[in-house]
Amino acid sequence: MHAVLTYGPGDMRYEEIETPKPGPGEVLVKVARVGMGINDPTIAEGHWPTRSDRPTVAGHEFAGVAVALGKGAERHHGIASGDRVLAEQVAFCRACFYCRRGWYHLCERPQLFGLNLDGGWADYMIFPENSIVHRLPAEISDGAAIALESTSCGIYTVERGGLRMGETVVVLGGGFLGLIMVQVCTIMGAGLVVYCEDDDHRLQVGSSLGAHVTLSLRRDDVVAEVRRLTGGLGCDLVVDHGQTEAIELGSRMLRKRGRFVVGAAYASTNAPKIEFGAICNQNELTFIGRTMSGGADAACFARAIEYVRRGAIKLDPVVTHNLPLADFQRALDISRRRIEHAIKVSMTP
């Protein structure tokens, strides 16, 4: 079979390798579609460490068909051969403090597809025994399925922020995830959803997906606009997945006792200094971390599948591209540079 292998920083190759065989509890999946995750370009550039003992198959967003099941896998995962399936991006140890509480996304010994587990950028892949497998309903296309992981992350991010009905929430960029969070905030009853982005095409899509107000990070004084929209107070909640600069910017938009969910804080060389004393002590702001899409207690993934199946969360408008897997370098380029109005890029093995 063919696969994209990560050899090291900046060194990914499309090569022919042996098709894996499923061991006990494992599932062999014929991959139908893979996604360019938010992290894939950074992994490709070597900012996340992949395993050093051998090249790893890239890709943590994928969907396919179960074609062979190892001993006990049918019962263990609750699936049968021929089912359309996908797996969450983390496989967990089940034994650590966090796994035992259902917080497997915080596992002390996590295995991540595309990093230390072979991922989905291949004709076939293995879902290991300790992975979390979901069956795909017929209503969800392969193209939409590769965005379910992000949808689950979007639900978890907004819920971590404790959004309450009628509140004002600012979705601060966040790429593809931002457009999902716009929809989640609307469904969860936000009174006003303000979507801030630097890309005009994404702002248009955000508006069509339910954002009440869109603001350009390039042209608008977003802090002043959010204050104006809220009678000078500031917003209740900011949700973010981006650079460290966003934390400083978002903290200035919040009302006193406002909440900020930090979905990522990618290091930036020109990040402004944040005066935590001033923003936390005097304004009683709350900063909340968020990683991946929550564990068993959050059950975000199952709810993401259900909302997408019903059409309440729309993914097709944001999965803008589909390229052959062999063209992965071009897919990375399109995604990084956002050319051709790219939002989410997918590939077909």
Ligand SMILES: [Zn+2]
């Ligand atoms: Zn664990």
